[in-house]
Amino acid sequence: MRLEAISQPSVSRRIFPPMLAIVASFVIAALLAQIAGGNPFAVFGLIFKGALGSQFALLETLNRATPLIFTGLAVAVAFRAKLWNIGAEAQLYAGAVITVVLGTGALAWPAPVLLPTLAIGAALAGAIVLLIPAMLKTRFGVDEVVTTLLFNFIFLLFVSYLLEGPLKDPMGMGWPKSARLIPEARLPRIVEGLRLHWGFALALICAVAIWVIDRKTTLGFEMRAVGQNPEAARFAGIPVTKVILKTALLSGGLAALGGFSEVAGLKGSLTLDLSPGFGYTGIVVAMLALLNPLGVVAAALFVAIIFVGADSMSRAIGVPTYLADIMLASALLLMVLAILFTKFRVRRD
């Protein structure tokens, strides 16, 4: 078997394999639902009804998509430059920690000043958390996949320590939970009375901003060049190390904004279960979006539909919610394979 590059792939060649990947992941999930005793059509019907069937469900889905847009963008930005950031989980928590440290009364400022301060503080914290593995990569050549993964465990233990120590809510009845944010530190709802907060709008703004950086700025060009061929980029005079570090700052900052948005927009305080793996799911989101910043928004919505819908489906007929995780993991693997088939054809020899 041999792979042969296609010089000018046709439109159908570029669209068909990714579509097939999504369809195949649905088929896999349908088969597994059948095994668990659920009729596949009923299962998918319930998933879509649970995620989109009412105004409440729809807003819940948009809220769930919000952190996934942030972590999806974080991963997409990093992966484009071949900086394998698997640590969005830790960076998200770093943003959440800063939001709680500054937003529970330490800064008693009016909301228009306080909220941007919290967002910037959170982004800086996340950027620093990713900067450490990025510098270990550029200075010592340590693979960032393993270090970012290990940092996830270290940082979660650190958060656990904070919530049982310095950040513990004195009124929390002994639960490991932070104090609540002051009202000025809460992100308001976009429309009064509807459960959707400004974090979602911020996520959309970030997606557009990243798209602009990617397409219209020198930094975007440099990041892509480094990702495609670091040696060639170095030869062309691009400061590769600097570009990798800048990418790390951007990626870590984006993931941390997800933590800020979750705490300030949705939860109001920090607990250890703030993120049910948003950092890891961000990888799936980014890959389904083919690392395109605007595609991340669509992919995050798709993933949120599956997750919110699976929760409601599981409550109704008892097929485990992990069906959603299997579907997304298989979609991820099938999608990377599909991307290959948009550019190469298989020759037997």
Next chain:
Amino acid sequence: MELLDILLSASFWAAAIRIASPLIFATIGELICERAGVLNLGIEGIMVAGAFAGWISVWAGLPLWGGVAVAMFVGMAFGLLHSVLSVPFGLSQHVVGVGITLLATSVTFYTYRVVLPEVSSPPKIEAFQPFEIPLLSDIPLLGPALFSQTPLTYAAFVVAALTAFVLFRTPLGLAVRAAGENPSAVAAQGLSVTAIRMGAVVVGSGLMAVGGAFLTMSAFDSFFFDMVGGRGWICIALVVFGAWRPGKALLGAILFAAFDALQIRVQQTSLGTVIPYQIFLMMPYVLSILALVLMSRSAQVPAALMVPFNKGTR
């Protein structure tokens, strides 16, 4: 001198060897993959799948060794999937590995919920019991530490020795190492780089799954959702720390496990009341990162690690 007391007690070293056992299996498994040129980041998920598969098989009535075989088989199946995507198709080993981990973990949790829908706490099985090797287990300190372990621990040491022998003393091992150093030379000899790499990933993944099964069938007697807890990622660091050599990797795993056993014991001493327990729990991960940084200068990484081999593009 509480510390000295701990370090001189047989129970401490017995615990270190016990903690090291799953790491040895998985580290050797990862080492075989990487020697052939494939970074297998599926390790964490494959360990979860192995831990579950072995335990549930025994719960369903299989003998203990039957459970180990099932775990290995499940690991090999995920390894086959990894290798199909990463070797002939040459997809990014980072993305494929993370994908396999997500897939293996979610399939495991799904199966758990389907098989045991109503349980609040997982059932226990009759796990492997320590087997005292006659005469050797009577040696002071060394006996209780090394020769009063469960059969699966002895198996871990045998696997490490066998891997060292095959890799460095047989033509097969030479072919595996060459596939990770200079695949073109392997192809020029008329051997299939694809077959060698896929075989290595399948076998290595089987060992990772047995490492996972050790947790549910020897260290404990039940399955919990987060019981693997990053051990797979630690094993990847151990492969680097062991400079891709089975003997050094084995020693690295024991050293690492000794630190882990030490932190558990130090938590019980007066220090444990001053220092938050989370700091102790962080130590394995911090040590792994330190090991990676320390070894980075002298790393003898296989030259073709993570480089896909495509006959078309020589």
